[in-house]
Amino acid sequence: LLAGGYGRRLVEIDRNGRELWSLGKATMFVDAERLPDGNTLYCAYDGGRIVEIDRSGQEIWSYAPEGVRQLTDADRLPNGNTLLCDDLANRLLEIDRAGKVVWEVGTLSRPYEADRLPGGNTIVAEAGAGRVVEIDPKGNVVWSYGGLQESHEVDRLPGGNTLICD
Numbered sequence: 001l002l003a004g005g006y007g008r009r010l011v012e013i014d015r016n017g018r019e020l021w022s023l024g025k026a027t028m029f030v031d032a033e034r035l036p037d038g039n040t041l042y043c044a045y046d047g048g049r050i051v052e053i054d055r056s057g058q059e060i061w062s063y064a065p066e067g068v069r070q071l072t073d074a075d076r077l078p079n080g081n082t083l084l085c086d087d088l089a090n091r092l093l094e095i096d097r098a099g100k101v102v103w104e105v106g107t108l109s110r111p112y113e114a115d116r117l118p119g120g121n122t123i124v125a126e127a128g129a130g131r132v133v134e135i136d137p138k139g140n141v142v143w144s145y146g147g148l149q150e151s152h153e154v155d156r157l158p159g160g161n162t163l164i165c166d
Contacts, residue, residue, distance in 0.1 A: 125151035
């Protein structure tokens with residue numbers, strides 16, 4: 001599943017490069033993930049919305065946070081909640097299916113991408129601070145790596161190492 005680069009299309013391709021599925025909209029896709037039930041969750045950069053659609057493109061669920069500045073990442077968590085990066089508002093949100101904010105950290109500098117780790121901490125690429133941080137459920141920084149220019153992607157690898165796109 002391909003999205004990003006501020007494109008106007010989501011595309012799923014097979015290993016041979018054959019297009020299997022696509023969705024074109026009058027929005028800028030910046031992030032997308034295929035959910036276990038086959039639906040797709042995408043982040044609309046210019047519309048400030050997170051949208052879940054089925055394979056036909058029918059909207060199943062959406063959320064437009066109040067006061068949103070620029071959404072750059074959305075991940076559906078195992079508990080059904082959604083983790084969001086609101087880049088220009090300098091905040092990371094976790095919302096439930098009803099859109100209620102159940103967790104928020106507003107002390108970050110342009111959080112561009114975040115992943116919830118198996119132990120409950122969250123790893124965040126802070127584009128504005130040029131660093132990657134791991135924060136605990138109370139919002140405390142428990143690990144950081146700095147000296148980056150403008151980190152936009154981070155993944156904690158199975159062995160514990162961290163992969164960063166700067």
